[in-house]
Amino acid sequence: MNVLILEDKKNNREALQKIVSSCTGVECVYTYEKSEDALKSAMDKHMDLFLLDIILEPGSGNDNSGILFAESIRKYDEYKLTPIIFITVLMGLERELLKRVHCYDYIEKPIGDGRLVREHIEEVLGAISAGKKPNSREYVPLHYDGIGYMVFMDEVVFFENKAGTLYIHLVDDEIHIPNYSAKKFNSMIHQTRFLTPVYGTYVNADFIASVDFRNKEVYMKDDSVIPIGGRKFKKFKEEYLGTAKS
Incomplete structure (x- = not known):
C-alpha cells in the first residue's frame, strides 16, 4: 500500500512517516511539504491513503490549503473514494466550525505516541487488503470568507435558495452561504439522491418521512414541511x- 503525507513541518512529517x-501492509510512504509536489506524486503513482494537514501555510489568514488539496484530489476518478485522514491542530473557531459541519474524520495534534494514528491507518488499510472499500461518506467541500466547509450528505435534510443565499438544513444545524445557488450545490452531489418538489429546493430522499400528494406537501423526518410546486408536481x-x- 502507498501512503502520501502532506505536512508543512519537517519534524511532524518525519514522525508521521x-x-x-x-x-x-504499508509498502511506500511519500512525504511532502508543498501541495503541488504532493499532487504531482499522486498523479505519477497510485496512493491508497492520504494523511493531510489542513493548515499548510500558517502565516496565511484562514488557511485551509489541506482541504483545497483534498478537493483537487477528489476531481480525479482514481481518488474519488480514496480514504483521507486529516491531521491538524484545531483551535477556537476552526475547531467549532469543523465540528459544526460534521468534519470529524481527523486526528488532532499533538499525535503523542502515535497509537491513535496507527489505529486509524491500520483500520483503513486492513479494509482495503480484505478487498472491501472503507465506508465512504459523500461530502461536498464549500468555501466562504476564506473558510473551508465539508458538508456530509448523510447529514443534509434539504437545501434551498432564499434571496440569493444557499441554506443547507442539516440534522442538527444550518449553514448559510451567500451568493451561492442551490442548483450549483446540487451539481456537486454525485451519490446521494435529492429530489426537487419546488423550484430552488432539493430534499434528501433518505429523509422523506411521507408525501401528501393531495395537499401537495412533503413531510421530512426532521418535521419540516416542504410544498410541492405545480410545475414540479408530475x-x-x-x-x-x-x-x-427501489
Whole structure:
C-alpha cells in the first residue's frame, strides 16, 4: 500500500512517516511539504491513503490549503473514494466550525505516541487488503470568507435558495452561504439522491418521512414541511414513487 503525507513541518512529517511505515501492509510512504509536489506524486503513482494537514501555510489568514488539496484530489476518478485522514491542530473557531459541519474524520495534534494514528491507518488499510472499500461518506467541500466547509450528505435534510443565499438544513444545524445557488450545490452531489418538489429546493430522499400528494406537501423526518410546486408536481411524483419502489 502507498501512503502520501502532506505536512508543512519537517519534524511532524518525519514522525508521521515513522508511524505509517510501521503499519501492516504499508509498502511506500511519500512525504511532502508543498501541495503541488504532493499532487504531482499522486498523479505519477497510485496512493491508497492520504494523511493531510489542513493548515499548510500558517502565516496565511484562514488557511485551509489541506482541504483545497483534498478537493483537487477528489476531481480525479482514481481518488474519488480514496480514504483521507486529516491531521491538524484545531483551535477556537476552526475547531467549532469543523465540528459544526460534521468534519470529524481527523486526528488532532499533538499525535503523542502515535497509537491513535496507527489505529486509524491500520483500520483503513486492513479494509482495503480484505478487498472491501472503507465506508465512504459523500461530502461536498464549500468555501466562504476564506473558510473551508465539508458538508456530509448523510447529514443534509434539504437545501434551498432564499434571496440569493444557499441554506443547507442539516440534522442538527444550518449553514448559510451567500451568493451561492442551490442548483450549483446540487451539481456537486454525485451519490446521494435529492429530489426537487419546488423550484430552488432539493430534499434528501433518505429523509422523506411521507408525501401528501393531495395537499401537495412533503413531510421530512426532521418535521419540516416542504410544498410541492405545480410545475414540479408530475416529475417529483414520478421520481419519488420510483425511489420508494427501489
